[in-house]
Amino acid sequence: MQEPSYQEKIWQVVAMIPEGKVATYGQVAELAGLPRMARAVGRTLSQLPKDTQLPWFRVINAQGKISFPSDSSAYLRQRERLEQEGISLINGKIRLKDYQWNP
């Protein structure tokens, strides 16, 4: 059997993030067994098909912010998905203390 690609490990972790919770890129990398490879997570998510079932929107950066320009449509799409599950943004930031996933 072959080793799962790093993308597969990342997909696996993202799929486990529960509704109403968020995880940071670094946290996903860590849980996927890829410490210090937060960028690999961002890269992987950027390559997901538009119709993916993966809850990519539950992944935010360590500052508790959405990693897209606040004036982009991508930013809006993610913010709306999050608010739909009860995650609120205060001054553009999510309070990790309240919403971060603790597996």
Place this chain on the structure above:
DNA sequence: TCCTTGACGGAGA
């Protein structure tokens, strides 16, 4: 092949 980019992050100052 070399150089730059990038859905990032932590340590310092």
Place this chain on the structure above:
DNA sequence: ATCTCCGCCAAGG
């Protein structure tokens, strides 16, 4: 809170 520097490394030019 803000900024810089550095680590990481796949992809694209």
